[in-house]
Amino acid sequence: MSDSPLSLASALHAPVLQWYAVNARTLPWREPDAGAWAVMVSEFMLQQTPVARVLPAYEVWMRRWPKPGDLAAEPPGEAVRAWDRLGYPRRALRLHAAAKAIVELHGGEVPSDHAALLALPGVGTYTAAAIASFAFGQRHAVVDTNVRRVFARALTGVAQPTISPTAADQRLAVAALPSDPTVAARWAVATMELGALVCTARVPRCTQCPISTQCAWILAGSPPYDGPPRKGQTYEGTDRQVRGRLLAVLRAATGPVPKKSLDACWPEEIQRERALDGLVADGLVEPLPRNRYQLPH
DNA sequence: GAGCCGTGGGG
DNA sequence: TCCCCAAGGCT
Numbered sequence: 001m002s003d004s005p006l007s008l009a010s011a012l013h014a015p016v017l018q019w020y021a022v023n024a025r026t027l028p029w030r031e032p033d034a035g036a037w038a039v040m041v042s043e044f045m046l047q048q049t050p051v052a053r054v055l056p057a058y059e060v061w062m063r064r065w066p067k068p069g070d071l072a073a074e075p076p077g078e079a080v081r082a083w084d085r086l087g088y089p090r091r092a093l094r095l096h097a098a099a100k101a102i103v104e105l106h107g108g109e110v111p112s113d114h115a116a117l118l119a120l121p122g123v124g125t126y127t128a129a130a131i132a133s134f135a136f137g138q139r140h141a142v143v144d145t146n147v148r149r150v151f152a153r154a155l156t157g158v159a160q161p162t163i164s165p166t167a168a169d170q171r172l173a174v175a176a177l178p179s180d181p182t183v184a185a186r187w188a189v190a191t192m193e194l195g196a197l198v199c200t201a202r203v204p205r206c207t208q209c210p211i212s213t214q215c216a217w218i219l220a221g222s223p224p225y226d227g228p229p230r231k232g233q234t235y236e237g238t239d240r241q242v243r244g245r246l247l248a249v250l251r252a253a254t255g256p257v258p259k260k261s262l263d264a265c266w267p268e269e270i271q272r273e274r275a276l277d278g279l280v281a282d283g284l285v286e287p288l289p290r291n292r293y294q295l296p297h
Numbered sequence: 298g299a300g301c302c303g304t305g306g307g308g
Numbered sequence: 309t310c311c312c313c314a315a316g317g318c319t
Contacts, residue, residue, distance in 0.1 A: 043315065043316095044316095045315090046314085047315065047317075048302090048303085048304095048314055048317095049303085049304080049305095049315085050305085050313090050314045050315090051314090052305095052306080053305070053314090085304060085305080086303080086304075087302085087303030087304040087314095088303055088317090089302090089303075090302065090317085090318090091302095091316090094318095122317065124317045124318080126316060126317085127316075130315070144315045144316080145314075145315075147315090164299090196314095196315075201312080201313065201314085203308080232311070232312070232313095233312090233313085238301095240302060240303055240304095243303080282302090
């Protein structure tokens with residue numbers, strides 16, 4: 001290509017930002033008065049769970065726990081219960097632990113400092129940058145799967161990003177960031193939205209894309225993906241499925257559950273016991289005397 | 298760093 | 309139908 005990825009990136013700022021101004025979805029955590037806690041809760045829930053499934057649980061959650069201290073005051077099991085069927089329930093546990101840390105270390109307010117965010121349970125590179133950028137308007141590279149895909153196509157010229165995030169992704173995202181913090185924050189959410197709505201994984205809607213005429217992948221003739229095969233994630237018959245069933249029983253129950261009820265979830269004893277032990281080890285389930293179990297207190 | 302961790306919807 | 313995959317983090 002004649003242009004470097006970096007000079008190309010700066011040429012994408014205006015069209016992407018204009019596209020976002022018109023096409024951004026209205027989402028509760030994006031409302032001007034939403035606040036950092038709303039952003040944080042949404043980011044936890046959106047880790048590997050689609051927006052459409054997050055919305056109902058998010059509304060219930062924020063109504064019940066409008067501030068970190070409200071959540072921190074309840075037992076962790078209530079967070080697991082309210083997590084409902086979003087999946088990966090350890091995120092609920094981590095969000096609860098993060099709320100407690102916010103109360104103990106930050107006076108009950110979500111910190112704006114990137115390093116302080118990163119130190120919270122369940123907050124990794126992506127989530128720390130997302131909260132700092134979306135909630136506080138700071139200049140950070142917010143690199144999620146959407147952004148990695150947009151940059152892979154528009155800047156690198158390949159059909160799909162690498163299977164797992166790389167340092168090169170991070171460097172590219174940092175280099176592509178507009179210099180002004182407010183604009184950078186807008187750019188971060190706009191590139192994510194573009195990946196979510198237009199530059200999608202399966203069938204990208206290139207006819208609706210604001211940068212299709214500059215996209216390195218399209219200019220290269222839209223070459224197909226030629227990287228290593230992506231490992232399909234199996235689920236049927238795995239411990240994850242068993243854990244899900246066990247936890248569903250405990251979420252539905254109002255109090256302690258006899259082990260007999262859990263045994264009914266899964267026929268194979270070895271796997272069932274292993275899954276239950278794993279849930280206890282993770283702190284998602286609390287064993288009680290007399291062979292009973294409940295969500296953690 | 299590869300593997301593990303849920304769940305459900307759309308193509 | 310079946311398969312892919314969806315705003316990751318942790319060990």
